[in-house]
Amino acid sequence: MQFDNRSRRSKMLRDINATRANNQSFPSSGVGNLCMYDFAPIEEITLREFEEIAEQRLKALRKIEELKLRHEKGMFDEYKASMAKELNPIFKPCTLHQINNEELRKRIRRDDVIGHFALRLAFCRSPEDTKWFVTHEIELFRHRYMNETRAAILNFVTENKFDGGMINSDEREEHLKEFADSFGCSLEKVRLADIWAMDACDALELARKRKVFLSEGKAYLEYDSLITIIVQRLRANMYATMARANQYRGVIEEQDRLFPRLDRLTKGGCGGKDFNAAEGQSISRHQIDSASAQFFPLCMSGIQSHLRKNHHLKHGARRQYGLFLKAIGLSLEEALAFFREEFTHKMDSDKFEKQYAYNIRHMYGKEGKRQEYSAFSCASIILNNPPGPEDCHGCPYKHSSEERLRAALKAAKIKSEHIDEMVALSKINQFDKACTLHWEVSRGQEKGPLSTLITHPNQYYELAKEAAGGGPKVEVKTEVKMEISTQ
Ligand code: SF4
Structure with missing residues (x-):
């Protein structure tokens, strides 16, 4: 057991050092408002600030849960309007694109990344908590994605090294019929659409839904389907790193200071919290x-x-x-x-x-x-x-x-x-x-x-x-x- 903890601790230190060596504090801090959260922040921060930033993000995720409950399937427009009206005022990263002050933008981006990773740590301990967190983070990402300009999204795709790009008109003409069949639309519509060729491995979810044309290791898809590919990677990344963070919890020497705070974050009734009778709590x-x-x-x-x-x-x-x-x-x-x-x-x-x-x-x-x-x-x-x-x-x-x-x-x-x-x-x-x-x-x-x-x-x-x-x-x-x- 001790050996197990030692090896985990050294693996953790190797990961931290690799992150430092890459100098990847906030890599996705380009012009856009989106982040893939590939790298955890490594700066020093007080526990109080850590907790405040995490609480702010949790408040936003709970608001999303509330709005999802309020708007059933088929009420997408109302849901979108409520997100803009009720989520944007309480969560600054959602309005980043409206802020011109560069210092303030940097600060908001930093808090965005810290808040995300703080909650990963808090919500990694049970599959139910993880699922709740990932589901609502994805919803938050989708909301921010929808407020982005096309130029910012294209920049985001390049910045995050998605293997692919827009095809040219010759390529489009070559596969016109296949595209129309795969996307379920007319030849005319395909001629006007932006079509992307991506690595087929990145488009598994779309392939399963038969929404792409696959050829020679490439998946051809419409611009509107890009979000599915981005979200698929973000979701897989969150699940994998949260599983790893859960393993590391046993070797982080923060049982007395950090963990009680993380525990408090997952209390208070989020959808992912498991309620079990606390020790000594009983009723006849x-x-x-x-x-x-x-x-x-x-x-x-x-x-x-x-x-x-x-x-x-x-x-x-x-x-x-x-x-x-x-x-x-x-x-x-x-x-x-x-x-x-x-x-x-x-x-x-x-x-x-x-x-x-x-x-x-x-x-x-x-x-x-x-x-x-x-x-x-x-x-x-x-x-x-x-x-x-x-x-x-x-x-x-x-x-x-x-x-x-x-x-x-x-x-x-x-x-x-x-x-x-x-x-x-x-x-x-x-x-x-x-x-x-x-x-x-x-x-x-x-x-x-x-x-x-x-x-x-x-x-x-x-x-x-x-x-x-x-x-x-x-x-x-x-x-x-x-x-x-x-x-
Ligand atoms: S606690 Fe019961 S009554 Fe109250 S909202 Fe939940 S399901 Fe409905």
């Missing part, structure tokens, strides 16, 4: 009704009421609710007893054991593939497995009729003016804002607004417990010198 089946009334979001308190009333839950609700209860600390034994007590109002225990107990043990990783399952995030509840007419799972702000949503909020003793506000928010797909408002008004306005949006039912629960006095203490910031490299 007898406490569930009281916890539901005080600390559960509307989706979970609704399922609890349905269970008490009907003594049964269908598959979707059993899974959504069962994993939520597991993540707030309900043990397997208590979960089995809890569901058995309710279900056996309507069936004998033999039937419960045969049809339902396996399912509960499976959620706790004791059957089947013996896999640990995480509680569902709001994004997953909203986007996957929508409830049918007989189901009680899902997100009430997204899936319930206005009448049922009003009734549920009234039963939760929410004032009518707040109900109106939450219904209005849910009508414009701002489910997270509606849920956050529910959290706020349920705790009394004197507690002040919540500083984050609710994006996970277990985040709602943990913040509600914390507000009631049962949460973790806030750590005081200190300032020390550090050097970062996550490559």
